[in-house]
Structure formats: structure tokens, C-alpha cells
Amino acid sequence: xxxxxxxxxxxxxxxxxxxxxxxxxxxxxxxxxxxxxxxxxxxxxxxxxxxxxxxxxxxxxxxxxxxxxxxxxxxxxxxxxxxxxxxxxxxxxxxxxxxxxxxxxxxxxxxxxxxxxxxxxxxxxxxxxxxxxxxxxxxxxxxxxxxxxxxxxxxxxxxxxxxxxxxxxxxxxxxxxxxxxxxxxxxxxxxxxxxxxxxxxxxxxxxxxxxxxxxxxxxxxxxxxxxxxxxxxxxxxxxxxxxxxxxxxxxxxxxxxxxxxxxxxxxxxxxxxxxxxxxxxxxxxxxxxxxxxxxxxxxxxxxxxxxxxxxxxxxxxxxxxxxxxxxxxxxxxxxxxxxxxxxxxxxxxxxxxxxxxxxxxxxxxxxxxxxxxxxxxxxxxxxxxxxxxxxxxxxxxxxxxxxxxxxxxxxxxxxxxxxxxxxxxxxxxxxxxxxxxxxxxxxxxxxxxxxxxxxxxxxxxxxxxxxxxxxxxxxxxxxxxxxxxxxxxxxxxxxxxxxxxxxxxxxxxxxxxxxxxxxxxxxxxxxxxxxxxxxxxxxxxxxxxxxxxxxxxxxxxxxxxxxxxxxxxxxxxxxxxxxxxxxxxxxxxxxxxxxxxxxxxxxxxxxxxxxxxxxxxxxxxxxxxxxxxxxxxxxxxxxxxxxxxxxxxxxxx
Ligand code: ADP
Ligand code: ZN
Ligand code: ZN
Numbered sequence: 001x002x003x004x005x006x007x008x009x010x011x012x013x014x015x016x017x018x019x020x021x022x023x024x025x026x027x028x029x030x031x032x033x034x035x036x037x038x039x040x041x042x043x044x045x046x047x048x049x050x051x052x053x054x055x056x057x058x059x060x061x062x063x064x065x066x067x068x069x070x071x072x073x074x075x076x077x078x079x080x081x082x083x084x085x086x087x088x089x090x091x092x093x094x095x096x097x098x099x100x101x102x103x104x105x106x107x108x109x110x111x112x113x114x115x116x117x118x119x120x121x122x123x124x125x126x127x128x129x130x131x132x133x134x135x136x137x138x139x140x141x142x143x144x145x146x147x148x149x150x151x152x153x154x155x156x157x158x159x160x161x162x163x164x165x166x167x168x169x170x171x172x173x174x175x176x177x178x179x180x181x182x183x184x185x186x187x188x189x190x191x192x193x194x195x196x197x198x199x200x201x202x203x204x205x206x207x208x209x210x211x212x213x214x215x216x217x218x219x220x221x222x223x224x225x226x227x228x229x230x231x232x233x234x235x236x237x238x239x240x241x242x243x244x245x246x247x248x249x250x251x252x253x254x255x256x257x258x259x260x261x262x263x264x265x266x267x268x269x270x271x272x273x274x275x276x277x278x279x280x281x282x283x284x285x286x287x288x289x290x291x292x293x294x295x296x297x298x299x300x301x302x303x304x305x306x307x308x309x310x311x312x313x314x315x316x317x318x319x320x321x322x323x324x325x326x327x328x329x330x331x332x333x334x335x336x337x338x339x340x341x342x343x344x345x346x347x348x349x350x351x352x353x354x355x356x357x358x359x360x361x362x363x364x365x366x367x368x369x370x371x372x373x374x375x376x377x378x379x380x381x382x383x384x385x386x387x388x389x390x391x392x393x394x395x396x397x398x399x400x401x402x403x404x405x406x407x408x409x410x411x412x413x414x415x416x417x418x419x420x421x422x423x424x425x426x427x428x429x430x431x432x433x434x435x436x437x438x439x440x441x442x443x444x445x446x447x448x449x450x451x452x453x454x455x456x457x458x459x460x461x462x463x464x465x466x467x468x469x470x471x472x473x474x475x476x477x478x479x480x481x482x483x484x485x486x487x488x489x490x491x492x493x494x495x496x497x498x499x500x501x502x503x504x505x506x507x508x509x510x511x512x513x514x515x516x517x518x519x520x521x522x523x524x525x526x527x528x529x530x531x532x533x534x535x536x537x538x539x540x541x542x543x544x545x546x547x548x549x550x551x552x553x554x555x556x557x558x559x560x561x562x563x564x565x566x567x568x569x570x571x572x573x574x575x576x577x578x579x580x581x582x583x584x585x586x587x588x589x590x591x592x593x594x595x596x597x598x599x600x601x602x603x604x605x606x607x608x609x610x611x612x613x614x615x616x617x618x619x620x621x622x623x624x625x626x627x628x629x630x631x632x633x634x635x636x637x638x639x640x641x642x643x644x645x646x647x648x649x650x651x652x653x
Contacts (some may be wrong), residue, residue, distance in 0.1 A: 002174040007071040008041035010055065010064050018063070024050075025058055032064065041066060083155035085124055092121050095294045099125040099204070102240035105289045107231070109256040110244040112296030113305060113538070114509025115473075118244045119149065121296070122206050123156050125242070130160065130185040134203030134239075138189045139226055141212035141470055147448040148473055149208070150189055157187050164190035164197055192217060192226035195233060202239045205230050209470060210243040210252055211502050216650040223646040227252070235289075246509060247502040250551065251558045253544055256291045299513075306480070306511040306518035308536040312527045313484070324423060329481045329521045333424075336460065336479050337431055341516065343479035345424075345463045346507045348487035349375070349416040356387065356398075360407035367394050371606045376412055377439065392608040420483055421463050436464030469506040475514025480507060485524040489531055493652050494556045497531050501543055504535040555595070555618055557648065563617040564649035565633075566602075568610040569641040576601075578641045579613035582633055586615070589628045593620035616652070 012032045021029075028048045032039060035047070045052065058064045088096060091112075099108060099121070112118040126136045140149060143165045153161045162176055180188065180199045188197055192215050195205075207215065207227055215226040227243065234241040243252050299305065311326040321327055336343050355373035357364040365374045367389035374387035376398065385398035401408050412419070417437045424433055434440075434450050441447050447467075454462050455474060462468065488500040504522070512518020524532055534543035552559045565582065569575035579599035586596055595618040602612035619625050630645065637643045 002170045004070045004175070004178075005171060006068040008066055009069040010039055010041050010044050010066050012037035012064055013062060020061060021058070021063070025054065025063075028054065028058065029063060040071070082158070083152070085127070085156070086117075086120055088120065088124065089117065089296075089298075089300065091296045091298065092117050092124075095121045095296065096124045098292055098294055099240065099242060100128055102204075102292075103290070104238050104240070105231075105234040106240045106292065107234070107256060107289060108240065108242045108292045108294055109248055109252050110242055110294045110296070111248055111257075111540075112244065112246060113299060114246045114506065115299040115303065115305075115513045116246075116296035117300045118208070118246075118296065119152055122208070122242070122244070123153070126157070126187060126204065126206075129203035130157070130187070132203060133185050134201045135180075135183075135185055135199050136187045136204050136206065137194065137197060137199055137202060138187060138206045138208065139192065139194055139215070139230065140189060140208050141191070141214040143189070143191055147451065153187055153189055160185065161187045161189060164188050164194040166191065166193050192224075195226045195229045202233075202237045204240050204242060205234050206242045206244065208244050211245045211247050211249040212470070213499070213650050218646065218649070218651055219644065221644055223644065223649070225648060225650070228648065247505050247540060250498060250544060250548060254548070254558045257293050303512060304517065305538050306508060306520050308508055308520040308522055308538075310527045310532055310536050311521060311523045313523050313525050324420065324483060325427075325481075326521070326523050329523065330427070332479050332481070332519070332521055333428060333431070333461075337428060340460075341478045342454070342457065342459075342474070342476050343461050343481065344468060344477055344507075344510055345420060345461060345481045345483055346468060347417050347420050347463065347465060347483045348485075349465065356410055356412055358402035358404060358407055359409035359411050361402060361405040363402055363404035365399075365403070365410075367392065369394055369606070369609045371604050375416065378418060391604065417463050417465060424461060424463065431461050432459040433461045433463055434459040436462055436468055438465070438467070441467070466503060468510070469503055472510050473513060474510065476516070477510055477514075478512060478516050478518045480511040480518065480520040482507060482520070482522045482524075485522055485532060486526060489524075489526060489529055494551070494554070495650065495652075498547055500531045501534055501547075504531065505538070505540075508535060555620055560621045561619045561647075562649055562652075563619070564646040564652065565615040565617070566612065566644040566646060567599075567614065567637070567641055568612045570610055571640055572611045574638060575611045575613050575641050578637055578643075579615060581636045582643075583615050585633065585636060586617070586628055589626075591626050593623040594618070594625060595620075614652075 010032060012029065014037075018026060018029065028044070028050055031048050032044060035044070041052075041055070044050070044055070055064065055066065059066050095110060102108065110118055110121060112121075122138065129136055138153070143150065143163060150161070150163060162179060164173075164176055168176065177198060180186070180197060183200045185201075186199075188194060188199055190197060207230055210227055217224050230241055243256070245252070309328060311328050313326065316326050323330070325333070333343070355364055356376050365387055366372065367374055370389055370391045372389060372391055374389055374396070377386045377388050386395050387398055388395040399410070402410060417435050417439075421433050421435050424431060434454055436450055441450065451472070453459060457476070482504065485500070485504060488503060489496065491499075493499075508520040508522075511520050522532065522535065526532065530543065530546060534540070548559070551557065556562070567575050567579050567582075569578075576599075583596060583599045590596065597616040597618060599613050599615045602614050605611055634643060
């Protein structure tokens with residue numbers, strides 16, 4: 001059971017008559033006075049190098065009081081230099097004014113290009129809310145990745161800022177909860193589960209980088225999207241909701257942006273007047289919340305967005321360049337070194353190589369528990385060479401010979417962060433690199449340490465994965481290299497294009513945030529791909545319009561909705577038979593506007609020794625579906641098969 005943590009504290013009792021004490025005791029009282037007359041006992045003992053007997057004597061004489069007091073377990077941030085509100089740009093000012101004047105559960109989409117100062121808008125919109133005695137809930141995709149953001153909030157609001165995420169210890173969570181329940185005006189910054197934080201008197205809920213898929217929980221159940229829950233909560237608490245992003249999700253774009261436009265072609269989230277039943281998106285309250293679209297179309301100080309140079313890697317090979325770096329990128333790296341500037345290389349994958357195979361017989365080393373190949377990891381000289389499964393984390397040492405034919409010729413294919421880092425060191429021995437991926441950031445605080453090293457110019461090049469894309473604000477970074485965009489483009493998921501566009505735009509947005517102009521070099525084998533074109537032209541609206549047409553044509557969200565049934569079992573026949581049984585049950589209950597896809601084996605059939613099947617239900621827009629009896633569906637599931645029902649799934653793979 002979690003309880004308040006008690007600890008002894010010492011308080012000075014001022015008497016003015018300090019006669020009956022030794023010089024040593026007088027010294028201790030002086031230290032205590034300098035510390036504000038109130039301090040933890042352990043801290044005072046440490047400061048004075050005193051023993052508790054000495055303090056007991058002082059207590060008996062009535063100069064101090066020692067008592068047990070509650071000590072709050074909270075994640076302590078790095079002490080911040082206090083920071084003043086900035087003079088807002090016209091667009092920021094308009095955004096802050098609109099947000100401050102919102103009513104009830106109004107919703108705002110704050111669409112600001114990378115570096116347009118969205119965080120400053122949040123800060124200045126929150127300040128008056130705290131003054132009114134209310135609190136603010138700020139959700140971010142991943143706290144560890146954005147220590148900078150938490151720091152900026154702490155610099156502005158000091159101890160009113162609390163951090164809440166799933167990695168808190170029980171004690172920290174318990175104390176943070178109790179602090180929230182006190183109802184003092186405060187700012188809680190948290191990841192998706194913080195949407196359930198018991199914070200009374202909410203004045204605003206903000207989702208930063210609202211397009212990010214980490215807001216969705218796939219497993220364990222309950223599956224939920226923090227943005228959906230945020231909307232419900234804003235309706236329940238009657239407080240406004242602000243969604244911020246440089247690349248808004250199609251869901252938010254359609255539900256907020258197209259409300260404003262004359263042509264209401266997207267009706268999926270707009271209840272029509274003649275709908276006999278309320279759609280799932282009808283607010284609980286009778287008050288009709290309004291929606292606002294706010295745009296920050298320019299970077300701060302009118303800095304330009306960085307130009308994006310697309311390099312056709314097929315051309316490179318044709319002209320005899322077999323390196324993983326194009327000539328353009330090599331040249332830019334050389335300049336970086338010459339000018340003493342900093343750069344970031346983005347790689348879609350961590351590890352050294354995507355897979356290892358035998359040159360003699362073609363055998364590919366695979367995970368014994370999953371249907372995927374193992375990735376080669378080699379951290380440093382002398383460290384063991386490992387093969388790791390990125391799905392179940394299984395690892396084994398790298399074999400000398402092919403397990404199939406005994407040949408010693410094993411070859412690495414593809415390139416991950418390690419391989420790229422090694423190549424850089426080989427080609428540019430003077431460039432100091434930092435790898436930033438889930439291998440190098442396993443330990444607590446590693447994100448912050450590595451980013452601080454980079455910010456302090458202890459390295460020239462940051463080499464990392466997706467983790468780099470989120471909210472990093474480093475003014476001295478001038479070069480961004482995307483080593484291979486293709487891994488992102490061709491994922492088998494209807495959202496692949498949207499996700500690739502968001503990731504690449506966010507990566508590109510890390511360049512040129514300071515006084516020196518930035519540039520982005522994007523290497524790809526498919527330079528004509530619509531996503532690459534849109535990223536190059538910084539063209540969000542055009543991309544979204546084209547993407548929405550495809551979604552409409554196929555009834556995919558945000559036009560229409562999905563429910564995904566995920567089944568898994570260690571028994572391959574059990575899971576397949578159950579999937580068939582559930583699918584035929586659902587087929588009998590199908591009403592017009594429903595479509596059932598599957599049952600089908602998941603893209604990767606076996607993960608961690610469990611076989612996976614799925615059934616996808618597609619529901620046409622503007623339809624109030626008669627939902628099947630889920631109890632009945634569950635009863636078709638034997639004990640050795642597990643079933644997850646995911647409404648509005650993000651990940652279909
Ligand atoms: P975004 O979150 O939109 O990418 P940030 O909030 O990180 O942008 O802002 C980019 C940079 O501009 C930050 O370093 C921030 O401190 C600075 N900034 C924001 N607003 C202003 C302003 N009004 N005046 C000067 N600098 C600003
Ligand atoms: Zn072999
Ligand atoms: Zn595995």
C-alpha cells in the first residue's frame with residue numbers, strides 16, 4: 001500500500017536569547033537561519049556535519065523543533081533560470097487571444113509550422129488560467145524525448161508544474177495525485193495516460209503534437225486515443241481543448257478545419273440534422289461547442305523553412321556512387337566540419353543492419369519466437385556482437401558461421417543507426433557523433449544527457465531514429481540528412497503516407513531554427529512519391545486534400561470508421577478457427593454500411609510465439625451502426641485465444 005512519505009524536518013524557534021549554548025550549537029542555528037529557518041533534518045546534518053545528539057540538545061533547550069513532515073516524492077527537473085513571457089508575433093497574439101476567450105468545451109486546432117512558437121502560445125494561454133485559480137493539463141507524446149518542453153514550462157511556472165507519466169514510481173504517482181486533488185492551480189504535463197489525471201478545476205486541455213501516434217494505446221486493453229478521451233473530458237468538465245501540430249492528423253483537420261469551410265464534403269464527424277440517433281460524436285452537453293482553426297504560418301522572426309533537396313539514390317548508383325551517402329550529403333557533411341556547425345542524420349531504423357543473411361545459401365537469421373529477421377547490433381569496439389529481435393527483444397550472439405550451411409560469409413543488409421555512425425567515423429574521423437536511438441537511451445535520464453551534450457556542442461552530428469523528430473528546438477542545427485526515406489513510405493498500412501509525411505516534415509523542421517539558415521537533404525529511391533513532393537514543397541494542404549480523396553474512395557478514416565478485432569494464441573489452429581467463427585457470426589449480424597475484412601493473418605503472423613489473426617470492421621460515414629453483441633463475440637473465444645477489440649485503431653499491421 002502506498003502511503004505518504006514522512007521525514008524529519010527541523011524548524012528554528014527564534015528566541016533572541018541564545019545564551020546557554022555552545023559556539024558549535026550557535027553555528028548550527030546560524031546555518032538553519034540562512035536556510036530559511038526550515039529544513040529537512042538529514043539536510044541540516046549534512047550541511048553542518050553535525051550529529052543528531054547535538055540537535056536533540058538544541059531541541060531540549062527550545063531553540064528548534066524536530067517533527068515528522070510529509071515529504072513529496074516528485075520527479076525533480078533540472079533547476080531552470082526563470083523566464084519572462086516573450087513579445088508575441090501577430091499570429092501568436094491572435095492565437096492566445098482566441099484561446100483565452102474560448103467558452104465551455106470549444107475546440108481549437110493550432111496549426112503552426114515547425115518553429116512558429118506554439119509552445120509560447122501554450123504558455124501565455126495558460127498564465128491567465130492559473131491566475132483564475134484553475135489548472136491546465138498538457139499532453140505530450142513522450143516525456144523523456146522532450147525534456148526541453150518540460151524545462152520551458154518549469155522556467156515559466158516554477159513549482160506549479162508537475163510531470164505525470166506511466167514511468168513514475170508508485171510513491172511519485174501517489175504524491176502527484178494527492179497534489180492534484182488539492183485543487184491548487186497547477187500545470188500537469190503528461191503522456192497519454194495523464195488524460196485520466198484526477199485534476200479538478202480544469203481550465204484547459206492541450207494536446208501538443210496531436211497527430212502523434214503515441215497518443216493511441218493499442219495494448220494492453222483498454223485501447224483508447226488520448227485525443228478522443230480529451231474531447232470527452234473537455235465536454236464533461238466544460239473546458240476548452242487545444243490541439244497543436246505542424247502536421248495535424250487528418251481527423252483533426254476534417255473535424256475542425258472543414259467545419260469552417262463552405263463546402264461540407266466531409267460529413268463523417270458532423271452529425272446531420274436528420275440523423276435519427278445521435279452519432280458517437282454528438283457532445284454530451286446541449287451547448288454547442290464552437291471550433292476554431294488557428295494558423296501560425298510563419299516561423300519566428302520570419303525565418304524561412306529550410307529548403308529540402310531531394311536526392312535520387314538510383315541516380316547515385318548509376319553514376320557509380322555505392323555509398324549510403326549521396327554526393328550532396330557528403331559535401332554538406334564536409335562543409336559542416338569546415339564551418340563548425342551541427343547536423344542531424346535521420347535513419348528510420350536503429351541497430352546496425354536490418355537483417356543478416358548467408359552469401360552462400362541465402363539463409364536469413366530469424367527470431368525463433370517471431371516471423372521476423374533479427375537485426376545486428378554492435379555498440380562499440382570490444383562489445384559483444386548481438387542479433388536482436390525488434391518485436392520481442394530476444395537476443396543472441398552473432399554466429400561465426402551460417403547455422404544452415406556452415407559458410408563463414410554472413411552479410412549485413414540495410415543500414416541502421418550503428419552502421420551509419422560507423423560509416424561517418426570512417427569517412428569523417430574528426431566529426432564527433434552521438435547516436436540517439438532506443439539502444440543508447442535505455443537508462444533513465446539518457447535522453448536528457450545526450451541532448452545536453454549535443455546542445456553544449458560536445459558533438460557535431462546527432463544520428464538517430466524517430467525519437468529525434470519530436471519537438472527538438474536546437475537553434476545551432478543547420479543540416480538535416482534523411483539517409484533513406486523509403487523505409488517509411490512503403491509500410492503496409494492505409495496511414496503510411498500520412499505518417500511518413502508527418503515524420504519527414506517534423507524531421508526537416510529541426511533545421512534552421514536559429515540565425516544560420518538550415519538545409520535538408522532527403523535521400524530516396526522514389527523521388528516522385530507524393531509524400532516526398534509534399535515534404536519538399538512544405539505543402540500540407542495539398543497533400544491532405546489528395547490523401548483525403550483516397551480515404552473517401554475506400555471509406556477509410558476519417559471518412560468512415562474502423563473497428564479492429566485482434567486475436568492471438570500460442571495454438572495456431574485455435575486462433576484461426578476462432579477468427580473464422582467470429583467472422584461468420586459478425587457476417588450474420590451485418591447491417592447496411594458495414595463491411596467485414598478478413599479474417600486474415602496479421603502482417604507478421606507470429607510474435608513472441610503467439611499466432612495473430614485479425615478481423616477489420618469498416619463502417620460507412622454518417623451511419624449509426626447497430627453494434628454486434630460483444631458479449632456473444634467474446635463467448636466464441638476459447639480460453640487459449642485472446643481477443644482485443646480496438647475501436648478507431650491506428651495500427652493495422
Ligand atoms: P514550435 O513548437 O512551434 O516548433 P517553439 O515554441 O519551439 O516552436 O519556438 C521556436 C523558437 O522560437 C523557440 O526557441 C522559442 O523560444 C522562440 N520563440 C517563440 N515565440 C517567440 C517570440 N514571440 N519571440 C521570440 N522568440 C520566440
Ligand atoms: Zn548458409
Ligand atoms: Zn522476436
